[in-house]
Amino acid sequence: MQSAFEIVAEPNRRAILGLLVGAEQSVGEIERQLRMPQPMVSKHLRVLRDAGFVESTVDAQRRLYRIKPEPFQEMDAWLSQFRRFWSAHVDALERHLDRMDPDRLNKDRMDPDGMKKDPSTPIKKKTARRSK
Amino acid sequence: MQSAFEIVAEPNRRAILGLLVGAEQSVGEIERQLRMPQPMVSKHLRVLRDAGFVESTVDAQRRLYRIKPEPFQEMDAWLSQFRRFWSAHVDALERHLDRMDPDRLNKDRMDPDGMKKDPSTPIKKKTARRSK
DNA sequence: CCAATATATTCCTTGACACGTATATTCCTT
DNA sequence: AAGGAATATACGTGTCAAGGAATATATTGG
Numbered sequence: 001m002q003s004a005f006e007i008v009a010e011p012n013r014r015a016i017l018g019l020l021v022g023a024e025q026s027v028g029e030i031e032r033q034l035r036m037p038q039p040m041v042s043k044h045l046r047v048l049r050d051a052g053f054v055e056s057t058v059d060a061q062r063r064l065y066r067i068k069p070e071p072f073q074e075m076d077a078w079l080s081q082f083r084r085f086w087s088a089h090v091d092a093l094e095r096h097l098d099r100m101d102p103d104r105l106n107k108d109r110m111d112p113d114g115m116k117k118d119p120s121t122p123i124k125k126k127t128a129r130r131s132k
Numbered sequence: 133m134q135s136a137f138e139i140v141a142e143p144n145r146r147a148i149l150g151l152l153v154g155a156e157q158s159v160g161e162i163e164r165q166l167r168m169p170q171p172m173v174s175k176h177l178r179v180l181r182d183a184g185f186v187e188s189t190v191d192a193q194r195r196l197y198r199i200k201p202e203p204f205q206e207m208d209a210w211l212s213q214f215r216r217f218w219s220a221h222v223d224a225l226e227r228h229l230d231r232m233d234p235d236r237l238n239k240d241r242m243d244p245d246g247m248k249k250d251p252s253t254p255i256k257k258k259t260a261r262r263s264k
Numbered sequence: 265c266c267a268a269t270a271t272a273t274t275c276c277t278t279g280a281c282a283c284g285t286a287t288a289t290t291c292c293t294t
Numbered sequence: 295a296a297g298g299a300a301t302a303t304a305c306g307t308g309t310c311a312a313g314g315a316a317t318a319t320a321t322t323g324g
Contacts, residue, residue, distance in 0.1 A: 009141035010282080014210070021213050027301055040283065042302055061291050061300040069218035072211060078146070079208055081153050086201040142312080159271055172313065174272050193270045193321045266324085273318065281309090288303065294296090 004071040005078075007051045012036060013044050017053060017067065024066035026059070136203040137210075139183045144168060145176050149185060149199065156198035158191070 008014055015034055019025055027045065031038045045065055048054045053071050056063040140146055147166055151157055159177065163170045177197055180186045185203050188195045 003141070003143065003146075005137060005146070006141040009135070009138040011135065012282085014135075014137070018213070028299095037284070038301070039285085039303080043282085046302080058291090063301065067214065067217050069214070072214040073218055075207075076211055076215070079204060079211065081150070082199065082201065082204040083208070085199050086205055144312090160269095169314075170271070171273080171315085175312085178272080190321090193268095195271065267322100268324105269320100269322080271318100271320075274316085276314090276316105278311105278313090280311095283307085283309100285306090286304085288301100290299100290301080292297105292299080294298105 004051065004053075004075050007047060007053060007071070008075070010044070010047075012040070013048060013053075016041070016044055016048065020054065020065060020067050024064045026062040026064055028062065030065075136183065136185075136207050139179060139185060139203070140207070142176070142179075144172070145180060145185075148173070148176055148180065152186060152197060152199050156196045158194040158196055160194065162197075 008017070012034070016030055019030055019033060025033075027038065027041050030036070030045075031041045034041070045054065045056075049056065049065075051071060052068055054065045055068050056065045058064075140149070144166070148162055151162055151165060157165075159170065159173055162168070162177075163173045166173070177186065177188075181188065181197075183203060184200055186197045187200050188197045190196075
């Protein structure tokens with residue numbers, strides 16, 4: 001289990017992360033809100049912590065868990081290469097993308113009307129090609 | 133297998149999607165570039181298509197696959213709720229986030245030390261628009 | 265129709281992992 | 295120190311999906 005996406009693939013883990021967005025929570029609080037057996041919460045939290053999604057501090061017998069940003073950034077970085085397929089007309093987003101992926105500076109500009117079809121490779125042959 | 137994250141959890145599928153960012157590709161091209169047995173490519177493409185990540189058109193005996201944006205947007209929407217945990221100091225990005233997640237007015241931060249500090253959001257919203 | 269190319273599907277095996285139950289550990293309170 | 299509360303770990307089980315090999319289904323040209 002390595003990639004951030006594999007960690008987040010689990011629905012219960014996404015639920016836990018969703019809870020932690022609002023505020024840090026103890027295991028018991030998560031257990032109650034998600035109506036999930038405590039060992040399962042602990043196990044998922046273990047996975048999340050090993051993967052760097054959360055960190056914990058001790059508060060008496062409780063452990064308070066909170067979000068850590070790095071793996072989310074990692075996912076965001078991967079996702080960013082696909083943003084060109086939908087949002088293409090927002091300056092702020094554009095600049096963001098340019099920062100994440102400097103290569104796209106010379107890509108052709110997309111027109112400002114709404115959704116668009118196929119942004120890449122207008123070249124396409126219809127003839128069957130059997131070569132070599 | 134339903135959630136977009138579960139689809140993308142598979143490394144080979146991420147590799148395929150990564151290939152399709154540049155241009156649409158046939159099964160054979162993917163097979164060669166990723167050095168992956170053809171049935172495996174077809175099976176992963178099937179999963180990706182069923183989940184709406186790609187679509188295909190027929191070109192003679194080949195099928196050309198290309199990216200579809202919707203599931204990526206979905207993931208982006210989920211991810212957006214965690215953006216407040218890292219980026220808060222770039223105007224352009226800020227506005228982007230405010231658009232995606234209008235609720236991110238200043239909730240207070242967690243505890244002092246830890247990772248990098250986070251100059252929390254003195255920003256006002258610009259455009260208000262709900263998606264998803 | 266036949267052969268060739270390109271892609272899809274089926275069957276099978278295996279391993280990973282999520283879940284449940286039980287138990288261990290840690291820390292507080294009295 | 296004992297008991298209890300909060301959390302963590304260990305073990306056994308079942309499921310599900312990825313991977314491999316073989317085969318089936320197009321599609322085209324001759």
